[in-house]
Amino acid sequence: MSGNSIDTSARVSGRSLHKGTGGWSESSDDWYAKVLMQQYILTYMSCYTDTNPNHALNYEVEYIIGGRASDKDNLKIVIAEILALRAAANMAYLAGSASKQAQAMALAAIIGGITLTPEVIEGVEKGILAAWAFCESVLDLRALLDGDKIPLIKSDTSWTSSLYGMTSMLTGQVKAKSSNEGIGYKSYLGMLLFTKSMKNIAYRSMDVQEATVRMTGAHESFRMDNAICELSADVSYKYHGIFLCFVNLLDGADNEYTIKNKAKYSYYGR
Template identity: 40%
Template sequence: MRETERQKRWAAGSITAYLCLVLILMLSLISGTIASVRNAHARVMTACAMEQGLYSLFAGYDRTLLGQYELFFYNGGDKSGVWKPETMSRKVAETAGEVLSPTASGMGILSGSLSGGQVTEVYLGGYRLATDEEGSAFSRQICEAMKASLGTYGIQQLSQKLRGEQETVKRQEDGQSGYEEEEVLKQYEESKQPEEGTEKTEGEGESGNGTPSEPDQKQPVPEDFVNPIEVIQKVMKMGILGLVLPEGQCQVEYVLCGKNSDQDNLAGTVNRLLALREAANLVYLAKDAQKQGEMEAMAGVIAASFGVPAAMPVVKMALAVCWAFAESILDLRELLDGGKVALFKTAESWQLSLEQLPKLLETGDQSRKNAPGGMEYSDYLRLLLMQKSGKAVTFGAMDLVEYNMRTEQQQPGFRLDCCVDELEAGFTAVIGKREYEITRNYGYEMQGAA
């Protein structure tokens, strides 16, 4: 009887012990689960706080820069243009703290959570500015803005058009070989006088019947004849701006030339356009049979007036150079007056007759023609820009943006060197009794966390 009671008590104790052990295990499991959940919750809070901090920072992009140039950059400098990274760190810390703190007044997405926390340290791991890597972020955003406005198909069409025009210009420049302006006009000046210092050999100067022959004599020309080469040579020495008289603020021209004054940038651009148009016009003159005949006839008259008929080919080349130059002056005047000029001339789009050359400055504008299917001034500027390196164009464009932001937008301390495109930041937070550290990368490319 006693043995049976002892066994019963032992069994009851074993069951109790087992139940206690199970309860302890369950409590340990629940406690561990709760700790794990709290830890996971804290990590989620930390990640959310960092994301919120960076998002809040980058939401403070420069509105003027976006409105004027469609560029997303956070200005990390002060009003005087001094780089202030600590301002960005403080902004991230403030926003992250609002997310972590349980006492935040509705500012954070997890405000009111039972697990409070605070940011103890914020650091910047790295950043990419608009001007870093030769302006790669700046040029990338420009390209993205163009793609958004034109679309992929539009950009492809524009690229094909520009490449075709560039190939045409290259062919025209290659076709100009042999008609270099300075060399042709130098030969022309030399052709005016017969060679001196040559001695006659025996029998030289006698005709076939033994009588002395008369040397070449200058042939008379009509009294009203004006040698157009002499006139155009004087025109060439005039200031190019005085010949074309454009107006405006020279933005693209600065990118092309990079000079310190609008006048220098404009003069440089116009000279490049003049060279481009001269090459095109010379190529056309070389292919037009009628104009070739006109030049030969006039060159014969001019060479005869020098008393050097053999100089006719050189005079003809000088006529072609002067005619192409004068035609190009009218081209530039038309472009800068808002008109269009064909990239490659035809008989219909050619403006100036050979007889009009001496009166280019007096009556030349009466012959100007607008070519409806031609190219505008801005189109020709794009052609010139394509001849420059991408680095040079990017640097010039960045200079212009800074200049306009400082002057037109009244931000005298603005600097693209302080404009942030991408940022890596991290912070340490204390939630409960544990420390949590996190690092994230954020930028206007929106490629997500690092």
């Protein structure tokens, strides 16, 4: 696990920034703009399964989601959020699986049968199903962190954990079955990014970009808000004609010509 961290006391997302005069519009939460930003982040920024030793943080995408100073803390946040997503999906599968519910009910009858109270047995059954969904979610997470893909919604064939083997599976190194039809860790990061505001995504992206630039020589004091991101220049100049003054083609003209030009330059960085 990465031990990298950044100084959050003066990061872009937390400090008072210099502002230009370009009159830029505020970022929006338009879904298409968010998708494009999400794809940029997932393509060029590092994460747990795709690290970059030349970046200040190894888990940049996790930082954009979590916003903590260290890779370790951001990974913990992402793991907890993915675990919650997988637990909900696995619980939905169990709710629709008659065979799995029958197994849970049989175990609940053994545990709570002594009370002979249907309500108690039903409550125990729900607790067993929740524990089973959690166990499968842990195995899913291990597979995702190992670079495997898992189905968004499980089936009887893709389900891995067994009801009576949960303890050994949780304490061991068992992981969920991989599936070519499933989605991987980066896809889950994309889901989590989509739940964040465009403002947070943009500013935290600048945090990690600034931190990485500061690692390079002679750029220790680099600040994103001191850099020109776009420059538009209007140039106007005049000149006098030399040859037309000898012929009377422009009667009454002062033989002075004005040329206007406009240039626009933008900074693009990876």
